[in-house]
Amino acid sequence: MKLRIRHPNGASVLDSLSPDQTVQDLRKAIAPIVGISYERIQGGYPPKPYRNDNDTLEAAGIKNGDALAITIVDTPVDSAPAPAPAPAPAPAPAPASQSINPSPQQPTQNAPPMSSISTGNADAVETNGGLLALRTVPDDNSCLFRALGYVANRDTSITQELRKAVATAIEQDPIMYSDATLGQERTKYIDWIQKTSSWGGAIEIAILSNYLNVEIDSIDVQTGRVDKFGEGSYSERVLIIYSGIHYDAVALTPGLDCPEDFDQTRFSSGDESIVNAAKKLADILRQKRKYTDVANFTLKCNQCMKGLVGEKGYWTHPFCGILENASQYNSVLYIYIYVCVMIVYRVGGVYCDG
Template sequence: MRVRIRHPQGSITLTNLQAEYTIAQLREAIAQAIHITTPQSIRVSGGYPPKGFTDDSATLQACGLRDGDTLNVTLTETTNVPSPAPVAQTTTTTTTLPFDPQTMEAVQMRGGILRVRHDIQVANELRKVIAACIGENPAIYSDVMLGQERGKYMEWIQKSSAWGGAIELSIFSQHFGIEIDSIDVQTGRIDKFGEGAYAERVLILYSGIHYDAVGLAPTIDSPPDFDQTRFPVGDDALLPAAQKLAEILRKKHKYTDVATFTLKCQQCQKGLKGEKDAQAHASATGHTHFVEYE
């Protein structure tokens, strides 16, 4: 089994793993490859949104890992990770484009390049997660909390035109067991979901309409599957870098001004302008299904 490993100092590829290896054995293999003497300080996660693998006795096959997968590695201790030796068989060498802060929508920081990743392929699965959670917890997600009848909300949120918000991010935080930090591109405001409850976090940027993931890429031209998307909450350099990334996008006006954008109510086809107009229309009619249009 060949598995890519994205770690704090770059990336490696392990080529001799077996499906029956346990997570403990995987950590030992990673520790040897990146020259760490304490395998127990290694935290491994994978998938999207990424989940941590915490059961040391579980096999790679039982965890759903397959040949060619990419895993993210973080360290629970402050440890300097030396660059892998160039002669090691598990090391991959990458040529990279020069980083140009004037033209690229990215922030260079220790360990890689922080950038926005647009991934619409997982949207349908995430919508199903929301609907399932709401369906399983009627006492928490009542009609009053949702602003409409639960069944209609569950049906609506699974449509591609639906907008997610605080309710959905709160659900994701609990479902995936991770803090979610959302940064508003237009205002720079940071909203945290699951703050203080989890050891790791993911970052997203809110552009007024859409939420996009933030990933730490080893190089400016590396593919998304090499990204690290799960970070220790104690990483003090990460959030300022993400705010700087939001500032770059704000200066390029890569956001939608919700006070002035135009909408259409899908239920009555009425044209609306701005979030305030949409809220007034929803209060007067009970309609809540809007789409943006030019």
Template sequence: MRLRIRHAKGLLTISDVTLEQSVLELKKCISKSIGLASNQDVEISGGYPPKPISDNTISLKDAGLRDGDTLNIKILDTVVAPVHKENSTTVKEGIVETPTGFLTLRVMDDDNSCLFRSIVVVEGIKSDPITYSDATLGQPRDKYMDWIQKPNAWGGAIELAILSSHFGIEIDSIDVQTGRVDKFGEGKYDERVLIVYSGIHYDALALAPTSDSPMDFDQTRFSVTDEYILKSSSELVNGLRKSHRFTDIANFTLKCEQCNTGLKGEKDAQDHAAVSIQLLLIDNLNNILTDLA
């Protein structure tokens, strides 16, 4: 049988074991393949979500393993009694160590498409006029669909709900400023993905085998029954909040480049922009009338 092994040094594939062999024999095979010292042992976690396999005497078949399974390996020092790690540990900002790997913040390009590709959203709005009515969208449907396809437009809760339905997966969005978790598609699907919202930008969370693993080895889909990964995500976000890695859109300060007026928050800026545009139009109209006179 063939097993994929994820461990702190990377990934490897083992194919010289059988279902009839014991867990202890598998551990020896893994230790040899990784090149562990004689005073080191391994702890195997299998299944979904991963759970430690503690009985060394049972066969791989009785342990519930199957050909093609991916196992998470934790390297232990046998000088002290192995202790199952119950709490996650912050390694550095944006990375939290868990028993099965390193939960890592994957920063997305700041190109106004960090959340989605708008064609999916437009199709979702078109196909469900009842859920996504003018009232829900806050403006006429056609106008909203035209706006969301512009390169400088980006979405939020409405778009996350549509993407959840489109991809058939729960999307959990964690707000850095408040720690609030918004679950889109909750109760409908078996798996979830995790994203982090800074107030103006969305980034992804992934489970990596090491703290510096490339994205090729990332796990981004998690069982909705795995509450531990959600707790680890909250711990990671708490670290971002302490470092003020968010934008408070209700209270940030701006200065108008046209009139040097000081502004506070998104609403203040939007209201001022609307007034400024109106004044500019009136001024242009007055100039035109003066020229005609």
């Protein structure tokens, strides 16, 4: 199994252990990395220490790909502290006429290492377990599938597998996924969603929650709304951010300069603190206006010069010429050009997106 280790000296990858080995074996494997024989090992979110050295890694809940935080301690966590020594007698006061030259102050023992984490202007939120950060994926019409592939399996290349899973689920359940629900004939939708040019939305997220066996929480940047798919059905959740026309992944990282190998993307579905942190991340993005307001963006038709507001205004405007004759006020709409080449649909409050 592959474990990501964050320790005072930096970060490392440990891949020499198997699930049936013990926490004590894990300690022995970590000791040469951190250069000391005793350490506190924490994992999960929020981080909790692993205290029973006889537990197997599997029994302790440590899984392949987990990120563990290592803290150096002088004595075992559960051992009793040594009695405090008797106080030394106070030194005699120096004569008033004598100048006092104190020796340099000794460094405080066992002080925690200074954090090397710096958020700067990055899109990240500090948590007890590290930084919750945005992991952007390409604008290639498959952003939803790439984001879900990353947070669920740490693999952005499984887009076609996920598209196929959606198509299969729709094909096997004509009652749940009727023509009316899909907005077009089922057979056409099944063919359409498997094309690399097709965008996914709420229907796809609901299906993939079941396929990936994980709760999927989608946080809308503009409104701060959290749409939960598979809520109450799974022990773990993953997080994605929706900006109006694009999805990105969300991950917990020890530091913004750490490689993505150290990202944690699965969290306990019983802990809402990580969702609250994701909402704060959406707040940061909203303050920076990193979203597209699909209801209120402005356009004008270059043929009749009429101003158009939002997606509804675009689609209800009489056709005045070639599609390129729809241009934008204030140079904002270049990211919204997709309305000229494909139909956008909305299901359950979440727009489809690429």
